[in-house]
Amino acid sequence: MIRAAYLADAGYEEALAEELRRSGRGIARWHGLLALSPDPPAPAAWALEVWDSPRGIPAPSIKAAADALRAIQRNWSLVPGAHHRRAALIEARLPPVKARPLVFPEPPPASHLGGWALLEPELILASPTKSSPFPGGVVRFVEDREGPPSRAYLKLWEALTRLGRHPQPGERCLDLGASPGGWSWALARLGARVRAVDKAPLDPRVLAMPGVEWVQESAFALSPEPVEWLFSDVICYPARLLALVRRWLPVARNLVCTVKFQGPTDHDIAAEFAAIPGAAVFHGAHNKHELTFARLAL
Numbered sequence: 001m002i003r004a005a006y007l008a009d010a011g012y013e014e015a016l017a018e019e020l021r022r023s024g025r026g027i028a029r030w031h032g033l034l035a036l037s038p039d040p041p042a043p044a045a046w047a048l049e050v051w052d053s054p055r056g057i058p059a060p061s062i063k064a065a066a067d068a069l070r071a072i073q074r075n076w077s078l079v080p081g082a083h084h085r086r087a088a089l090i091e092a093r094l095p096p097v098k099a100r101p102l103v104f105p106e107p108p109p110a111s112h113l114g115g116w117a118l119l120e121p122e123l124i125l126a127s128p129t130k131s132s133p134f135p136g137g138v139v140r141f142v143e144d145r146e147g148p149p150s151r152a153y154l155k156l157w158e159a160l161t162r163l164g165r166h167p168q169p170g171e172r173c174l175d176l177g178a179s180p181g182g183w184s185w186a187l188a189r190l191g192a193r194v195r196a197v198d199k200a201p202l203d204p205r206v207l208a209m210p211g212v213e214w215v216q217e218s219a220f221a222l223s224p225e226p227v228e229w230l231f232s233d234v235i236c237y238p239a240r241l242l243a244l245v246r247r248w249l250p251v252a253r254n255l256v257c258t259v260k261f262q263g264p265t266d267h268d269i270a271a272e273f274a275a276i277p278g279a280a281v282f283h284g285a286h287n288k289h290e291l292t293f294a295r296l297a298l
Contacts, residue, residue, distance in 0.1 A: 001038060002028060002036045002037065002038065002054050002056070002125060003037060003038055003039060003040055003041065003054070004025070004036075004037045004039060004040060004041035004042070004050065004051060004052060004054065005034050005035065005036050005037065005050070005051035005054050005115075005117075005125065005127060006020065006034070006035040006037065006044050006047040006049075006050055006051075007033055007034050007035075007047055007048045007049045007050075007051075007079060007115075007136065007137055008033045008034075008035060008046065008047065008048070009033070009046075009048050009283060009285060009287075010033060012046055012283065012289070013030070013033065013035075015046045015265045015283075015289075016035060016044060016046040016047055017035065018265065018267060019044055019045060019046050019267060019270075020035065020037065020044060022267055023042065023044075024039070025037050025039040025042065025044075026038055026039055030081075031079070031081035031082065031117050031119055031125070032079065032080055032081025032082070032117070033079070033081070034051075034079050034081060034117055035047075036054075036125070041053075043131075045270060045274065045281045045282050045283055045291055046265075046283050046291075047131075047137075047283075048132065048136065048137030048138065048283070048284075048285060049115070049130050049131045049132035049134075049136070049137030050130060050131040051115050051127030051129075051130045052127065052129055052130065052131070053127050053128055053129050054125050054126065054127040055125070055126060055127070056119075056123060056124070056125060057069070057123070057124040057125075057126050058122060058123065058124075059090070059118065059121070059122045059123060059124045060122050062086065062089045062090055062093065063093065065090045065093075065118075065124055066090050066093035066094055068124070069090075069094060069116060069124070069126060070094065070095075072114070072126065072128055073112065073114060073128055074095050074112075075095065075097055075111055075112055075113045075114065076094055076097070076113070076114045076115070076116050076126070077097055077099075077113055077114070077115055077116075077135035077136060078090075078091045078115075078116060078117065078118075078135075079115055079116070079117045079136060080117070081117055081118075081119075082118065082119070083118045083120070083121050086118060086121055087117075087118040090118065090124075097113065097135055099134065099135045099140065100140075101140040101141050101142045101143075102139065102140065102141050102142070102161065103141070103142045104141055104142075104157045104160075104161065104186075105157075105160065105161070105166050105190065107161070107164070108133045108134070108139075108161060108162075108164075109133050109134075110133070111133070112128075112129075112133075113130070113132075113133050113134075113135070114126060114127055114128040114129065114130060115127050115130045137285065138285040139157075139158045139161055139162070139284070139285060139286075141154060141157055141158075147185060147189075147205070148181075148182050148185045148186065148206075149180040149181050149182055149185065149202075149203035149205065149206060150180055150181075150182040151182070151286075152182035152183060152233055153182040153183060153185060153186040154286040155233075155258070155284055155286035155287055155292065156182075156183050156186050156187075156231070156233075156256070157186060157286075158284040158285065158286045159256055159284060159292045159294060160256070162282065162284065163256070163280065163294055163296060165254075165296055166190060167187055167190050167192040167228070167229050168190070168191070168192070169190065169191030169192065170191065170192070170193060171192050171193065171228045171229060172192070172193050172195070172227050172228050172229070173187045173192045173193065173194045173195070173227070173228065173229040173230075173231060174195050174197065174222075174227045174229065174230045174231065174252075175187065175194055175195065175196045175197065175231045175232075175233075176197050176198075176219035176222070176230070176231065176232040176233075176234050176244075177197070177198055177219050177232055177233055177234025177235065177236075178196035178197060178198045178202060178214075178233075179196075179198040179199075179200035179201060179202055180200075180202060180203045180206070181196060181202040181203045181205075181206030181207070181212075182233075183231055183233055184196040184202060184206050184209075184212055185203075185205075185206045185209065187229075187231070188206070188209040188210065188211050188212050189209075191211070192211065192229070193211045193213075194211055194212045194213065195213050195215060196212060196213065196214045196215065197214075197215045197217050197218075197219050197222055198214070198215075198216070198217075198219070199216060199217065199218060201214065201216070202214050219232065219234045219244070220236075220240070220244060224247050224248050224250070224251045224252075225251060226251045226252075227251065227252050227253070228252075228253050228254060229252070229253070229254045229255075229256070230248050230252035230254070230255045230256075230257075231255075231256050231257070232244070232245075232255075232256075232257040232258065233257075233258045234258075235260060236260070237262065238259050238260070238261060238266055238269040238270070238273075239266075239269055241257060241259060241260075242269060242272055242273060245257060245273070245276070245293070249276070249295070253296075253297040254294075254295070254296045254297055255293070255294060255295045255296075256292065256293070256294045257292070257293045257294075258287070258290050258291075258292060258293075259273060259281075259290055259291045259292070259293050260288075260289070260290045261289050261290060261291075265289070270291055273291070273293045276293075276295055277295075278295045278296065278298070279293060279294070279295050280292075280293070280294045280295070280296075281293050281294075
């Protein structure tokens with residue numbers, strides 16, 4: 001019996017498998033990027049989305065399969081893995097899911113969305129509920145290809161969209177390891193006051209934006225001070241970032257940081273980030289071999 005399913009990002013299947021194994025959750029089989037587990041569902045940082053109520057549905061015909069899904073609810077997103085042609089024919093009989101790109105800071109869609117996969121030619125696995133309102137757990141945006149100096153802003157947009165909160169105009173933000181300024185650009189666009197800290201300079205276009213200040217300093221040499229938002233996309237070992245986060249926790253109301261892994265995934269350090277009270281730790285579709293850590297004020 002499949003009691004949960006976890007959708008991995010392409011290339012990070014092993015990281016998800018290791019996380020599930022270390023937490024005592026088994027994997028009965030893989031269906032493409034979907035790890036099917038016989039154990040009860042639980043949060044998984046390396047899963048783009050978690051299916052928490054999967055059930056098997058007979059699919060003796062294309063029509064019967066689509067009718068069975070529509071009898072449960074209207075909106076479904078397919079996770080491909082096998083029997084692609086037959087799955088596509090079933091999908092064509094379902095109401096289309098309008099997965100248009102978001103215009104940040106537009107909120108996520110409020111409509112309910114389930115996930116389904118065609119495990120065998122005549123067997124569907126469907127979960128009416130899942131942890132992400134986006135098809136395949138992937139948040140897509142209308143991108144700005146001219147303003148930002150790098151594409152790093154996309155993972156910040158994704159993090160803030162998933163968290164459901166972002167800096168308001170006039171709020172003070174500290175951006176550690178800011179160069180060339182992708183995150184500072186995104187924060188300044190929101191009207192926030194940004195203090196960008198890095199030994200390397202910002203892109204001149206970002207530095208010229210209203211409310212942006214550059215401090216030529218190491219992120220680790222800065223003394224903690226009260227701030228509404230602390231952001232960090234700094235390149236460093238996870239243990240060093242954890243020490244920095246712990247220094248800033250008493251004075252930063254909200255923290256959003258990228259935990260970057262060099263070499264094998266350090267699941268122990270990821271667990272230490274997750275153990276911080278109020279923490280959220282997740283791998284977004286715009287992350288590479290890294291996790292996003294956040295702790296927001298209540």
